[in-house]
Amino acid sequence: MRAIVVGAGIGGLAATLSLRRAGHEVTLVEQTPRFTELGAGIQLAPNATRVLRRLDRLDAVDAQAARPADLSFRTWSDGAEICSYALGREVEDEFGAPYLQVHRADLQQALAAAVPPESVRLNTVVVGMDQDDKAAYVTTASGERLAADLVVAADGIRSAARQRLFGADEAVFSKTAAYRALLPAEEVADLDLPDTGIWMGPGRHFVHYWVRRRQLLNVVAVFGTETAQESWTEQAEPGEQLRAFEGWDPRVLSVLERTGQVFRWGIYTRTPLDRWNLGRVTLLGDSAHAMVPFQAQGAAQAILDAAVLGDCLADATPADVPDALDRYVSRRLSAATGMQARSSQAGEEFHLPDGPEARARNARMAAHAAENRFLPVAAAWAVDALDDLR
Template sequence: MRAIVVGAGIGGLTAAVSLRRAGYEVTLVEQAPRFTETGAGIQLAPNATRVLRALGLLDAVADRSTRPPYMSFRTWSDGTEICRYALGRAAEDAFGAPYLQLHRADLHRVLTAAVPPGSVRLGTEVVGVDQDDRSARVTTAGGEHLRADLVVAADGVRSTVRRRLFGADEAVYSGSAAYRALLPAAEVADLDLPAYAGWLGPGRHVVHYWVSRGALLNVVAVFRAPAARESWTARAEPGEQLREFDGWDPRVLALLERAGRVWRYGIHTRVPLARWNVGRVTLLGDSAHAMVPFQAQGAAQAIVDAAVLGDALAGAAPAEVPEALDRYVRRRRATATSVQAGSVRAGEDYHLPDGPEARARDARMAAYAAAHGFSPQASAWGADAVDGQPAS
């Protein structure tokens, strides 16, 4: 049994590892000519780290990560703590796997090392996909035709395969953009910062947490903007981030001022689909359900996709692949679509203007933390990727 995975991001690499464990010969096709250290921080909730443990990768990932003891939500202007949600040992005990924070490149390196180099085709752009009753085929920009029993499209928010399967539906700008930066620990040691915090304000919020074993502080500052292009490499104009967050708590402004390189990117999503698969071809990760990052679940949902995909296809005969892909989509689509919608709602909640609505939100968050300990988004952490049963 052979599979072609299009896209060597986190979802595609995890899918390749999962399919190999299910007995498939996998060809991983990536249009970039080489792997680079794109992105910055990434968060992996227990639903994702449970999968990494099953794939034999958790120890390597955890060795490059930090484990925050809690998340602190704070008001934008003076840093008053709204509430504190439990993480650390409490989350690991409750959900059967840790909550980790790390540099995206560190996760990518672990996943890349788990895929045989000979199965990876870098610098190979896919321009077409087709299929018949017995196999599926991708066409590359160089004119090659690669054939397999199935094709998995993990080619991101601007997926070529999605367009080929379901027609042109462009990525949608969310209305929010973000600045991101990494600061060495020594440069922020005097700021008395929580290890992991979200600062909430009118039309904006800021999140920071430690990556690279605590050597770097990852900072993401989200703001409403009429337009912004999707790019991991676009630089902010000098001082732009300070003007956008003028009047915020001095610690937030110090972070934004001390950041050396500040990147600016527009946050894009995809409209939910009624289905992800056609015959022997299916979508996975951002190509299926790109979401705003306000519940820190984008990568986690792609990782869970990969686990369920491998489980659904294990033992399938060639003729049974379309039915197995149907099972994969049935098990994943509703949950991923729900997380998409919940992430939008979280962003709206974070950005409420000062006044009665924001005060009611703060009281609601504090009451929930007191009653439950964990955040509302923890409802997505407890399902086992294979059997759907709670981890605990």
């Protein structure tokens, strides 16, 4: 069978590899002229790294990643530890795959390296999409009309394909934004930082973890706001991040003070859909279920989409495509939508004001950690492990 995948982000690349693994011919269409080093850190839980192993990409990703030992939740004002969870060997032993922290560009490069160059169409803008009973079609800005048995729209949070399939539907601002930065390890070596940390405070939280073989510290400082651009490249004003986190633990402020280039990223989501597919065309990844990143599952859910899509289309014929896409959506929609909701709820809990609610949250978290080695979201790592994949 022939497939066209629109969008060469993490989801589109994983979908391309999964469909090729299922024996199909795939053309990957990407509007940018080259793969660029955009973004910063991504966390990959075992539900994602198990799929990477299945695609023969885990070793390549692992070689550029960091393997965290644990995750520490802390209070905003003095950095007192509320609780901690294992992320290292215990996670791998329990779930059958490691927890990795990786630069987005390294993950993208590892996936792209497995796609034959002749299967990739860079600098190709899609301006139209249609279908009939026998094929689906993509029209490019140059006037080409590409035909395939199915089209996978992995064109991101601002998905044009989503609007073509289901009508006008804009991305939704979460009323949160983040300052994002990467710091060389030697610049924070003198600070007493946990291996991976989440510091929670009124209307804000601060996250840090290692990427690129622990050579870089990835920093994400999230804050509530009424407006922000959804952009990977918008730079913050000098000192803006320090003013936003004034009064926080000195270690947090030291990290923010030492950041060089700081990006200001508005966090947007998509409203859950009742379905992602129509005929021979389906959405995948952020185009279907963009979520706030507060459970570190956005990339993982796109990778899981790709795995299930390939599984549902294994041994399929062109006539089978609509039914196969129905199966794909029925297996993934509920899990991804549930993760959207859990991520949003986590953000609300992280940002509770000082007082009884925050104290109760801290007590709940400490009690859970005392009884459990793994994060509450680890239940999804097990459910999404997808042992039934062929």
